[in-house]
Amino acid sequence: MPAQALTERIIGWRRSLHKIPELGFQEHQTSAFVESRLREIGLTEIRTGVARTGVVATIRAGAGGNDGAVLLRADMDALPVQEVEGREYGSETPGKMHACGHDGHMAMLLGAATLLHERKDSLKQDVVLCFQPAEEGAGGGREMVEGGELDLTGVSRAFAIHLWSLYPAGTVHTRPGPIMAAQDEFTAWFRGRGGHGAAPHNARDPIVAASLGVVALQTVVSRFVDPLSPAVATVGSMHGGSACNIIPEVTELIGTLRSFDPDVRLLLRHRVEEAFAGAARSAGCELEFEVRPGYPAVVNDAESATIAGSVAGRLFGKEKVFETPPLAASEDFAYFLQKVPGAFILLGAGNEERGITAPHHSPQFDIDESALPKGAELLAALAME
Ligand SMILES: [Zn+2]
Ligand SMILES: [Zn+2]
Structure with a gap:
């Protein structure tokens, strides 16, 4: 298929999908x-309902070896999220x-499937195209990889591209080692003894403890x-009490922990x-503490990151390829990279002149x-490498 025709198709697919947004595990x-x-592209080996709503297709290598x-x-x-109004191909679901x-x-990935199907006679390795549900917190990647529905035994390398609106369109950013953080959520309940605000000595004040x-x-x-290992501990919510003169029974803190090193991740949970x-004890209160583990860190294999950088350089020019600093966001491609070497790659999709600068997850x-089309070409080339 001529490049221009494929570009138009890929953009058409994106716009069609943009109109029908569905949340995690509801992607029917x-x-x-x-x-x-x-x-339509011509693939026949397709499994649906993988990890509930995922789709996995395989393209067999035609070149042997x-x-x-x-x-x-x-x-x-x-x-x-409620999308801003007035977009021609905007979300049709409020x-x-x-x-x-x-x-x-x-x-x-559909674009890459088109290219790889056309080139399958020169493919030296099978290609597994994995459409994964529920990345945004619900753990679709974990369910696919650890639930036993996606067999990774034959897979020697894995790649994923994430579009990134904060980087200029067409630039490619990756790095060896950790690229996205591990995330844990915690809740702490400081339990005291309620009482009159004017007689704190007869109560145990959980607001002070918290x-x-x-x-x-x-x-x-x-x-x-x-200090050379990045980490964040943030309390994002603090709740306790109902009136100026009442010492409450309990005060609750909710927060997030981010880290890149598995040892630091455990240390954070323990030290927090x-x-x-200690704070609860010193105020005469008791603590109940709960951690809800989120995604682990996304850790790129060094060789795969190098391959990604050099393939991108060959396709788009070395000046378009950058080493990104690690980002404190998290991503469940992490579970794939715990099983097989590979790389997570950011592909710039921002454009200041056209006003495309809004951060991810915002209505704009x-x-x-x-x-x-660049992403499709890069994915296909990585599979041919
Ligand atoms: Zn997101
Ligand atoms: Zn995302």
Whole structure:
């Protein structure tokens, strides 16, 4: 297919998907759309309903010498965000929007499927095209990889591209080692004894305990974590009490922990609980603490990151390829990279001149669609490498 025709198709697919955003594990229309397009392209080995709403297709190597497969992954879910009005191909579902670019990820992977199907006679390895549901927090990647529905035994390398509106369209950014953070959420309940605000000595004040806890938390990263290892501990919510003259029974803190090193991740959980426990004790209160583990860090294999950089340089020019600093966001491609070597790659999709600068997850979020055919080409080239 001529490049121009494919570009138009990829953009058309993205716009169609943009109109039908679905949240994690509810991607039924999306999954049907992906399956039909794969069949139109000519693929026949397609599994649907993988990890509930995922789609996995395989393209068999035509060139023999088959030693392992390459997996290419696109995520499928949208977000509970109300899109700004007035877009020609805007979301047709109130309150839901592809505000992270996953519509573009699917379109790019369909584009790569087109290219790889055309080139299958010169493919030296099988290619697994993985459309994964529920990236935005619900753990679709974990369900696919650890639920046993996606067998990674034959896979020798895995790649995923994430469009990035904060980088200029068409630029490619990756790095060896950790590229996105591990994320854990915590809740701490400081339990005291309620009483009259004018007689604090007869009560045990959990607001004071929780306040000391917030202050003690500030020493965790600054005093216990190696300064060369990035980490964040943030309290994002603090709730307790109902009136000026009542000491409440309980005060609740909710927060997030971010890190890149698995040891630092464990240390954060442990030290935050210790800091809170000490604060609670000193105020005569008791602590209940709960951690809800989020995604692990996305850790790129060094060789795969180098391959990604050099393939991108060959396709688009070395001046378009950058080493990104690690980002404190998190991504469930992490689970794939815990099993097989590979790389997570950011593809710039911003354009200041055209006003495409809104951050991911915002109602104004958009992408410069000129990045889409580039992403398709890069994915296909990585699978041919
Ligand atoms: Zn997102
Ligand atoms: Zn995303």
